[in-house]
Amino acid sequence: MTVLQEPVQAAVWHALNxxxxxxxxxxxERLYAEVHSEEALFLLATCYYRSGKEYKAYHLLKxxxxxxxQCKYLLAKCCVELSKLAEGEQILTGGVLNKQKSQxxxxxxxxxxxCFTLALLGQIYWYVELVWLFGILPLEPSPxxxxxxxxYSHSGSGMEPPPPPGPPKKAISRISQVGTKSVFxxxxxxxxxxxxxxxxxxxxxxxxxxxxxxLSPTIAAPPNVQPRRSSRLFTSASSTAxxxxxxxxxxxxxxxxxxxxxTKMGKGGITPSNLNESIEILKxxxxxxxxxxxxxxxQFQAFNLQKAAADGLMTLMRDIGRGYLALCxxxxxxxxxxxxxxxxxxxxTGWVLGQIGRAHFEVAEYMQAERIFSEVRRIESYRVExxxxxxxxxxxxxxxxxxxxxxxxxxxxxxxSPEPWCVAGNCFSLQREHDxxxxxxxxxxxxxxxxxxxxxxxxxxxVLTEELEKALGCFRNAIRLNKRxxxxxxxxxxxxxKQEKFNLAExxxxxxxxxxxxxxxxxxxxxxxxxxxxxxxxxxxxxxRAISIDPKNPLCKxxxxxxxxxxxKYKAALQELEELKQIVPKESLVxxxxxxVYKKLGQTHLALMNFSWAMDxxxxxxxxxxxxxxxxxxxxxxxxxxxxxxxxxxxxxxVEESQESSMTDxxxxxxxxxxxxxxxxxx
Amino acid sequence: xxxxxxxxxxxxxxxxxIFTGTVREIGSQAVWSLSSCKPGFGVDQLRDDNLETYWQxxxxxxxxxxxxxxxxxxxxxxxIYADYKSDESxxxxxxxxxxxxxxxxxxxxxxxxxxxxxxxxxxxLLDLVNNPIRTFMIQIAVLANHQNGRDTHMRQIKVYTPxxxxxxxxxxxxxxxxxxxxxxxx
Numbered sequence: 001m002t003v004l005q006e007p008v009q010a011a012v013w014h015a016l017n018x019x020x021x022x023x024x025x026x027x028x029e030r031l032y033a034e035v036h037s038e039e040a041l042f043l044l045a046t047c048y049y050r051s052g053k054e055y056k057a058y059h060l061l062k063x064x065x066x067x068x069x070q071c072k073y074l075l076a077k078c079c080v081e082l083s084k085l086a087e088g089e090q091i092l093t094g095g096v097l098n099k100q101k102s103q104x105x106x107x108x109x110x111x112x113x114x115c116f117t118l119a120l121l122g123q124i125y126w127y128v129e130l131v132w133l134f135g136i137l138p139l140e141p142s143p144x145x146x147x148x149x150x151x152y153s154h155s156g157s158g159m160e161p162p163p164p165p166g167p168p169k170k171a172i173s174r175i176s177q178v179g180t181k182s183v184f185x186x187x188x189x190x191x192x193x194x195x196x197x198x199x200x201x202x203x204x205x206x207x208x209x210x211x212x213x214x215l216s217p218t219i220a221a222p223p224n225v226q227p228r229r230s231s232r233l234f235t236s237a238s239s240t241a242x243x244x245x246x247x248x249x250x251x252x253x254x255x256x257x258x259x260x261x262x263t264k265m266g267k268g269g270i271t272p273s274n275l276n277e278s279i280e281i282l283k284x285x286x287x288x289x290x291x292x293x294x295x296x297x298x299q300f301q302a303f304n305l306q307k308a309a310a311d312g313l314m315t316l317m318r319d320i321g322r323g324y325l326a327l328c329x330x331x332x333x334x335x336x337x338x339x340x341x342x343x344x345x346x347x348x349t350g351w352v353l354g355q356i357g358r359a360h361f362e363v364a365e366y367m368q369a370e371r372i373f374s375e376v377r378r379i380e381s382y383r384v385e386x387x388x389x390x391x392x393x394x395x396x397x398x399x400x401x402x403x404x405x406x407x408x409x410x411x412x413x414x415x416x417s418p419e420p421w422c423v424a425g426n427c428f429s430l431q432r433e434h435d436x437x438x439x440x441x442x443x444x445x446x447x448x449x450x451x452x453x454x455x456x457x458x459x460x461x462x463v464l465t466e467e468l469e470k471a472l473g474c475f476r477n478a479i480r481l482n483k484r485x486x487x488x489x490x491x492x493x494x495x496x497x498k499q500e501k502f503n504l505a506e507x508x509x510x511x512x513x514x515x516x517x518x519x520x521x522x523x524x525x526x527x528x529x530x531x532x533x534x535x536x537x538x539x540x541x542x543x544x545r546a547i548s549i550d551p552k553n554p555l556c557k558x559x560x561x562x563x564x565x566x567x568x569k570y571k572a573a574l575q576e577l578e579e580l581k582q583i584v585p586k587e588s589l590v591x592x593x594x595x596x597v598y599k600k601l602g603q604t605h606l607a608l609m610n611f612s613w614a615m616d617x618x619x620x621x622x623x624x625x626x627x628x629x630x631x632x633x634x635x636x637x638x639x640x641x642x643x644x645x646x647x648x649x650x651x652x653x654x655v656e657e658s659q660e661s662s663m664t665d666x667x668x669x670x671x672x673x674x675x676x677x678x679x680x681x682x683x
Numbered sequence: 684x685x686x687x688x689x690x691x692x693x694x695x696x697x698x699x700x701i702f703t704g705t706v707r708e709i710g711s712q713a714v715w716s717l718s719s720c721k722p723g724f725g726v727d728q729l730r731d732d733n734l735e736t737y738w739q740x741x742x743x744x745x746x747x748x749x750x751x752x753x754x755x756x757x758x759x760x761x762x763i764y765a766d767y768k769s770d771e772s773x774x775x776x777x778x779x780x781x782x783x784x785x786x787x788x789x790x791x792x793x794x795x796x797x798x799x800x801x802x803x804x805x806x807x808l809l810d811l812v813n814n815p816i817r818t819f820m821i822q823i824a825v826l827a828n829h830q831n832g833r834d835t836h837m838r839q840i841k842v843y844t845p846x847x848x849x850x851x852x853x854x855x856x857x858x859x860x861x862x863x864x865x866x867x868x869x
Contacts, residue, residue: 366864396864432701435711460869465707466844490868512868521868528852555865559852588858618858 004309005035012043021051026351030316033349038064042071049074054081055413059382066091069110073117085124092121316346324355330486330516332359350380358389363518364550369393377406384410384419388453391423395430403427418444418451425457434465452481452488459491468495486515490522497525502532520550524559531563539563554584561593570597588617696762696803696841705856706759706843710750713842718747729840734764737838739773745824746835749786750842752819757844758782759815761806761823764839767799772832774799775825780806782818789822799829815845 008031015024028044041064048056058078066072072091079088094101106121107114319342326335336359339352346352353376360369373390376383387410394403407427410420425440438461444454459474472495478488493508506529513522523546530539540563546556561576577594584590595610697706715726719742728736729748740746767774777796783789793806808816821842825835857863 364865392869395869398860398863432707434707457869460867465712466709487868494867519868521865524865553865554862558862562852562854584859584861586859587862589854589862592855618856 004306004313005031005037005040007310008313009039009043012047016047016050021047025051029349029351030320030346033346034316036345038066038068038071041066042068042074045071045074045078049078052416053382053414054078056382058082058084059380069113069117073110073113073120076117076120080120080124080127085127089121089124092117092124316342320346320352327355327359327362328484330362330518332363332518335359348375348379350376350383350386353379354383354386354389357393358386361389361393362516364396364521364553366393366396370397370399381409382413384414384417386419388419388422388426388457391426392457395426398430400427400430403430416447418448418454421447422451422454422457425461429457429461429464434461437461438465450481452478452485455481456485456487456491459488463491463495463498468498471495484515486512486519486522489515490525493525493529497529497532502529505529506533518549520546520553520556523549524553524556527556527563528559531559531566536563536567552583554580554587557583558589558593565593565597565600568600570601573597586617588614591617696764696839697760697805697843705846707846708841709752709756709758709844710840710842712752712756714751716749716751718742718745718749729837732839734766734838737770737836739836740825740834742834744833745779745826747825748823748837748840750821750823755817755819757815757817758808758821758842759845760843761808761821762839762841762843763804763806763823763837764802765797765800765804765836766838767801767829770836770838772828772830773834773836774829774832775827775835775837776829777825777827778806779824779826780808781822781824782808782816782820783822784819786820786822789820792816794826 008027012024012027012031015021015027024047025044028040028047032040032044034040041060045057045061048054048060055078057074058081061071061075061078066075076088076091079085079091092101092106101109103118106117110117319338323335323338323342326332326338336356339356339359340347342352353372357369357372357376360366360372370390370393373386373393376386376390387406391403391406394400394406403423404427407420407424410423414420421440421444425437425444427437428434428440429437438458441454441458441461444451445458448454455474455478459471459478462468462471462474472492475488475491475495478485478491482488489508489512493505493512496502496504496508506526509522509526509529513519513526516522523542527539527542527546530536530542540560543556543560543563546553547560550556557576557580561573561580564570564573564576574594574597577590577597580587580590581594591610591614595607595614598604598607598610697708701707710730715730717726717729717738717740719740720726721739721741724737724739726738729738738748761780763775763778765774775797778794779791780793780795781789781791792808792810795804795806797804808821810816823840825837828835857866
């Protein structure tokens, strides 16, 4: 499946001209994945650079060979932006190991862009104050570029007086520097100065002279007409292309299959207008081919090739769109299916894998998500989009080393995007440094106030530090920014649950569920809340649904067992727990609950056995409920009054665990009097 | 009421209990005030996570540290760092912990004597049924110092609240990642 390169390039330039950087980047990424040409590489790098992400362009160009002058120039420019001056110089002049190129060499190599190349080199030298090299530069006017000379002479007249201690050469360096600046200041769109930078690979045979007339009636029709056609599309006077596309729209009503799917997207690289534009440009070709009925066979073949390529592009876009739509509707398995069927050169790109990783994340398949995201990091180490999801995945898996490495890498690379700061916040949250995590999430919000997930994460941290009112505010902010942010609805539900406002909690959880119906975690929470509202049958139903959606979620089974226990269905509870034991054999809670059930059934030896297993599995010994449950067995005559107790967590003995043992012994004697067993299930 | 000397010598107080999510330090949620202090040796030095800096009182006994929360807070434990080797006659020897709603209805719930401490002193604050106390205000009073010193040094004070780990249902903490990763949506 080939994709027609020129129209896609045209579409990318069109987007760039309209400052629609996200669209441009998305399309350029697809184009580069499809044709790994250096031209496509340059285009993608340009998109990254123009969208303000020089580090992305740098990493991209570094990772692939740059032989064309334009790639080299852009890479050098990125190096200068990122203060990697030695590297920049090396790219432009060949560096220390190779023979240093002379100015003439550079001019020959870079051709029309030599003026900018030399100016950039001058900038580098100015920064490192290698004045003697610099002195010769301004004496060479750049060939074939009158505008540069003009700017240069202007700046020459307005040049600043040389700094006192400098030799005359330094004065020249100042001129050139000023000249450089003015050149860059004046030409907002450097493409205009470079007449035909792109080696357009002509995939088709030359078309007849009649074709350009359809596009741009003003262009004469010389025999070899392709370069002109392309440059028309490339110029910033893109109104021509737009006019033509409009004309065509009227002439050939186009079916745009995936346009509807795009309108629902709140995020993502493709917008309807952009896609429309690229479709229009492609339709130019296909309609041309349709219009020409009786053409000679090589041209017919050429048109067919073009049409096939256009179809290929459309199919690709449509599949990507369908996959993305499925993901946004939280039809995650469907999304994974669709996106996995993309051709491998598109599948193995950061964007596609990032979406798949997110799909796994949304159905709590954190191991798979982690695998996929680490692949993204390997392929595109400069990608920050989607990394906040990766960091939350690592948070769930409690992989603190990986998370702190990720945090360091990303914050070193890009301090101006919210995603790295979210990663940093997650890292500290995992270390239980909630105040620092809050600081980082606040920073993410400062960097980008429209990034809803940062508010959600901040809300969760505030809940963990018991600032429930502030947390409510954060979750509401997240919802304000994105009504379909189900994590924020969940967060609100959790706060209401903590405040024991179970009705409100249920409402909010259900709202979250309506957005993401496949989440077994949500269903589990709803089940527990329903039990708290004394609707145990509903609760069991909900939990059954959760288990059928995701049999791997052990908490659903656990809660089902506990509800059965609370409803005195001991056999059923035991059965559930035995199954759970097979799935998660090392979970202390499972044995704890089994012990409780046996205790209720009067089988004290089994109960004790399970309690001691539970204690063994919890080496930190913080679970004092277990201890209490056992101790009560030791003191069967203990008839202290039962105090209904919701938080029978700790006793003095447990507190002193890090201390000398003498303390612990002393406190054991003043033993637990709280009756906690039945009350712990007072959900 | 009297408890023997409990101390642990690690630099970081309660490190493993924090890591296991059992307790959380909540001193930052409170307003701290002192009965008296020497300039440059006040609340900031008491709360700066630096064992080299300290609070030095500058008045008559009892010296008081007041910790006031915005709302009724569950407090499980207080930790005070005291070091006889560095502070000698400034080291507190008798401390009283009082809790209440405000300055007027404080009640002593704990009194402890310390003999040449060197390290963190853990003071659990539990009520009659061994639950962490819930209070608006805590007052730590230094009633006497070693060698009958007038003023006192206190290097660091930390306040801990118990953490309910399991987000749903009133269960103890789960111990495996397999359970924990399904515990919540983030």
